[in-house]
Amino acid sequence: MANLTINGKSFDVDVEPDTPLLWAIRENAGLTGTKYGCGIAQCGACTVHVDGVAMRSCGMLVSEAVGKKITTIEGLATNGALHKVQQAWIANDVPQCGYCQSGMIMAVAALLKDNPKPTDQDIDEAITNICRCGTFKQVREAIHAAANV
Amino acid sequence: MNHMPTLNRRAFVIGTAAVGTGLALGLDIPFGGPTVVRAADGSPEVNAWVVIQPNDTVVIRIARSEMGQGTLTGLAQLVAEELECDWSKVTTEYPTPGQSVARKRAWGDFSTGGSRGIRTSHEYVRKGGATARIMLIQAAANGWKVPASECTAANSIITHTPSGRTTTYGKVAEAAAKIEPPADVKLKDPKDWKLAGKGVKRLDTVDKTTGKMTYGIDVKLPGMLNAAIKACPVFGGKLKSYDEAKITGMKGVKKVVPVGDYAVAVVADTWWHAKTALDKLPIVWDEGENAKVSSASIAKWLEEGFDDSQPAFVGNENGDAKAAIAKAAKKVEAVYNYPYQNHATMEPMNATALYTADRCEVWCGTQNGEAAFAATLEASGLPADKCDVHKQMLGGGFGRRGQTDYVRQAVAIAKQMPGTPIKLLWSREEDMQHGNYHPVTQVKMTGAFDADNNLTALRMRISGQSILFSLRPEALVNGKDPATFAGLNATGEAAIGYSVPNLLIDHSMRNPHVPPGFWRGVNVNQNAVYLECFMDELAHSAGQDPLEFRRKLMSKNPKHLAVLNAVAEKIGWDKPAPQGVFRGLAQHMGYGSYVAGAAEISVTDGNKIKVHRIVAATDPGYAVNPAQIERQIAGSFVYGLSGLFYGGCTVKDGRIEQSNFDNYNSMRIAEMPKVESIVMPSGGFWGGVGEPTICVAGPAVLNAYFAATGKRIRSVPLRDQNITFA
Numbered sequence: 001m002a003n004l005t006i007n008g009k010s011f012d013v014d015v016e017p018d019t020p021l022l023w024a025i026r027e028n029a030g031l032t033g034t035k036y037g038c039g040i041a042q043c044g045a046c047t048v049h050v051d052g053v054a055m056r057s058c059g060m061l062v063s064e065a066v067g068k069k070i071t072t073i074e075g076l077a078t079n080g081a082l083h084k085v086q087q088a089w090i091a092n093d094v095p096q097c098g099y100c101q102s103g104m105i106m107a108v109a110a111l112l113k114d115n116p117k118p119t120d121q122d123i124d125e126a127i128t129n130i131c132r133c134g135t136f137k138q139v140r141e142a143i144h145a146a147a148n149v
Numbered sequence: 150m151n152h153m154p155t156l157n158r159r160a161f162v163i164g165t166a167a168v169g170t171g172l173a174l175g176l177d178i179p180f181g182g183p184t185v186v187r188a189a190d191g192s193p194e195v196n197a198w199v200v201i202q203p204n205d206t207v208v209i210r211i212a213r214s215e216m217g218q219g220t221l222t223g224l225a226q227l228v229a230e231e232l233e234c235d236w237s238k239v240t241t242e243y244p245t246p247g248q249s250v251a252r253k254r255a256w257g258d259f260s261t262g263g264s265r266g267i268r269t270s271h272e273y274v275r276k277g278g279a280t281a282r283i284m285l286i287q288a289a290a291n292g293w294k295v296p297a298s299e300c301t302a303a304n305s306i307i308t309h310t311p312s313g314r315t316t317t318y319g320k321v322a323e324a325a326a327k328i329e330p331p332a333d334v335k336l337k338d339p340k341d342w343k344l345a346g347k348g349v350k351r352l353d354t355v356d357k358t359t360g361k362m363t364y365g366i367d368v369k370l371p372g373m374l375n376a377a378i379k380a381c382p383v384f385g386g387k388l389k390s391y392d393e394a395k396i397t398g399m400k401g402v403k404k405v406v407p408v409g410d411y412a413v414a415v416v417a418d419t420w421w422h423a424k425t426a427l428d429k430l431p432i433v434w435d436e437g438e439n440a441k442v443s444s445a446s447i448a449k450w451l452e453e454g455f456d457d458s459q460p461a462f463v464g465n466e467n468g469d470a471k472a473a474i475a476k477a478a479k480k481v482e483a484v485y486n487y488p489y490q491n492h493a494t495m496e497p498m499n500a501t502a503l504y505t506a507d508r509c510e511v512w513c514g515t516q517n518g519e520a521a522f523a524a525t526l527e528a529s530g531l532p533a534d535k536c537d538v539h540k541q542m543l544g545g546g547f548g549r550r551g552q553t554d555y556v557r558q559a560v561a562i563a564k565q566m567p568g569t570p571i572k573l574l575w576s577r578e579e580d581m582q583h584g585n586y587h588p589v590t591q592v593k594m595t596g597a598f599d600a601d602n603n604l605t606a607l608r609m610r611i612s613g614q615s616i617l618f619s620l621r622p623e624a625l626v627n628g629k630d631p632a633t634f635a636g637l638n639a640t641g642e643a644a645i646g647y648s649v650p651n652l653l654i655d656h657s658m659r660n661p662h663v664p665p666g667f668w669r670g671v672n673v674n675q676n677a678v679y680l681e682c683f684m685d686e687l688a689h690s691a692g693q694d695p696l697e698f699r700r701k702l703m704s705k706n707p708k709h710l711a712v713l714n715a716v717a718e719k720i721g722w723d724k725p726a727p728q729g730v731f732r733g734l735a736q737h738m739g740y741g742s743y744v745a746g747a748a749e750i751s752v753t754d755g756n757k758i759k760v761h762r763i764v765a766a767t768d769p770g771y772a773v774n775p776a777q778i779e780r781q782i783a784g785s786f787v788y789g790l791s792g793l794f795y796g797g798c799t800v801k802d803g804r805i806e807q808s809n810f811d812n813y814n815s816m817r818i819a820e821m822p823k824v825e826s827i828v829m830p831s832g833g834f835w836g837g838v839g840e841p842t843i844c845v846a847g848p849a850v851l852n853a854y855f856a857a858t859g860k861r862i863r864s865v866p867l868r869d870q871n872i873t874f875a
Binding site for chain 1: 216351363494544776784787815819824
């Protein structure tokens with residue numbers, strides 16, 4: 001049993017300490033917006049914020065997340081208002097299948113917090129999520145749009 | 150030596166099950182009638198395609214599957230265009246395959262592949278919208294006791310023109326649903342479209358940005374358990390035994406079950422528990438003869454297919470290519486090859502099944518609801534009226550989710566635990582090693598010139614695997630797989646763009662045991678590399694500009710030529726490229742659309758490629774949503790170039806060696822070129838948009854690589870040539 005703080009709420013999750021955070025979020029907390037893509041921290045579909053830092057939750061253990069502030073895609077909006085990255089995603093019609101987009105949005109939201117006006121090169125270095133549909137053109141445009149809000 | 154896949158027999162059984170249960174009934178699409186059919190919320194169906202709620206919400210039924218390609222929005226645009234409804238009030242829903250079968254296939258074909266989503270259903274969905282509009286207008290006219298001819302409809306509002314009276318679709322829907330539908334309707338000329346043809350936003354975006362969208366992997370049912378599975382790593386191998394005692398008592402584990410004769414699954418409270426236990430389960434496989442097969446043994450077998458004495462199916466022939474080559478002033482030869490590729494959808498295969506003695510239901514992402522339904526019937530042993538499939542959003546399809554192996558597995562597991570919903574999820578490793586792979590082929594290309602450097606003959610001997618042989622043997626024509634010749638045919642929706650006086654394109658079919666599948670673009674991918682890179686070789690050999698060389702051979706194919714000219718003009722082919730930048734061209738035809746691409750790249754250290762820019766043109770006949778077409782073009786290049794650079798699956802000891810994205814990489818944003826799309830619909834035909842453009846990126850980049858380095862790359866993926874993205 002471990003206690004996790006996800007999106008400001010407390011969750012008692014009945015898992016072994018070495019369970020990847022991803023599966024505690026999806027299966028125990030029931031928040032399925034965070035996706036499984038590879039399980040080896042390659043694709044980024046499972047990206048969440050841990051104490052404000054973008055982390056690939058499949059590569060982080062529950063024991064490492066205890067006591068930290070975890071934010072998932074479901075918790076990105078504040079007081080019912082979508083985050084500016086989500087708004088830019090909608091305005092630019094970014095998602096295709098959409099499966100990678102939770103992780104993509106979380107990675108971008110963390111980037112913009114640290115670097116409010118990223119250059120293309122900053123984006124290339126920071127955003128390494130895989131998108132098999134190939135939305136990168138719209139992702140880049142939407143990042144710049146969100147940065148200019 | 151051809152491997153006869155067990156899937157052949159399974160496909161036959163599906164067909165049999167379908168016939169026995171009504172799936173194979175002829176298409177009988179109803180457009181409404183006197184009996185009101187109600188949607189789940191009680192709102193009336195004006196017809197099968199259109200439900201209108203009292204608050205004027207318009208629910209448009211979509212039979213094809215949305216997997217990112219935008220078909221859901223495009224089909225809704227076509228219905229709404231004819232319906233004349235308020236687009237801001239449109240929502241969509243999927244009818245289930247079970248409902249469709251019960252209503253004599255009211256929604257037609259559910260299959261979503263081959264870039265057919267719109268091009269093979271546009272007519273009947275538009276008729277669905279037009280018929281509903283006429284019925285709504287008639288209902289309003291009846292209410293006002295005026296002739297329907299005095300009424301018009303726009304934006305979900307019906308107006309009686311002489312009196313100025315108005316009403317809304319929501320107010321007359323109930324009455325409209327009782328009206329006899331018109332026998333025939335006239336569809337709008339596409340040049341009069343107001344909504345179709347516009348790059349309106351997708352209808353499914355918001356939930357994809359908030360985590361609310363439900364994919365198959367997200368399905369939750371009361372009392373549901375989770376299953377992890379391992380199939381014999383050697384295709385065709387069997388499950389011999391497993392030592393259940395070794396994992397009994399592990400946390401959360403409920404049951405260990407065989408799945409068919411080739412796999413074993415662990416069922417647990419959570420998937421993580423199921424997977425953890427499965428990884429510890431000792432399993433003994435009977436790997437069989439296929440365990441001796443390797444990439445090298447397959448390659449050798451395919452090379453033997455180049456021998457003229459080997460039997461081959463002729464795909465396209467005119468003149469006498471062999472004779473012309475024999476008397477050529479100059480002969481050019483080259484051998485190319487193209488590998489196995491996994492689809493690697495972002496969402497691994499999964500399905501949830503609930504089986505009881507008298508009912509079986511499945512929840513999954515599928516590109517073909519009816520195929521998933523037939524698989525459910527066969528795996529459950531239950532008839533059509535006791536089964537259904539509930540389609541979820543697909544986390545990528547690319548052809549992989551047209552197959553139903555994962556549905557059968559889920560039902561097979563659920564059948565061993567009646568009354569308990571079972572969600573089966575494949576690990577990424579399982580997904581990577583049990584795909585339906587882009588088939589492996591090689592080609593021997595031969596070109597012949599006369600003394601004046603005119604191309605007198607072209608010969609292509611393709612050697613390798615057929616997809617239809619494995620997956621749709623009923624589609625073979627006297628043993629020949631016509632799909633092998635995509636983009637190389639004399640005529641039709643995938644015709645070659647060149648006229649060569651003596652031409653022979655044939656296929657020595659060789660089917661290794663690795664299961665092939667339809668991989669976005671399918672056979673145009675390798676055929677465009679083979680033909681378009683070799684055209685570049687021929688142009689170079691003749692000392693001619695690659696664009697001019699092609700143009701001379703394309704005068705009889707003006708639509709092919711038009712897209713090629715469009716990209717050449719936009720990239721500035723007649724002007725020098727920027728310093729250090731080199732260009733390549735390609736054109737092709739597939740899925741009824743004409744496509745061309747021009748790439749600009751630079752190369753450092755001879756092996757690091759930066760793709761700066763790709764200009765792409767497509768003529769799909771009609772463009773229902775140009776904004777989504779542009780996204781399909783740019784997206785197809787990510788999928789295609791990922792395949793070109795990284796995407797090879799190699800075979801060792803009968804199994805696929807790659808296991809995850811660390812050894813089967815995919816492009817990232819840093820590697821994405823600038824893509825400039827030219828959507829140039831010329832009208833008069835309906836081509837696809839999801840796939841065709843994918844095939845021009847590869848050869849355009851490879852031809853640019855030659856321009857930059859003087860070296861030809863004739864083997865894919867570039868990873869294995871030690872060539873990477875810069």
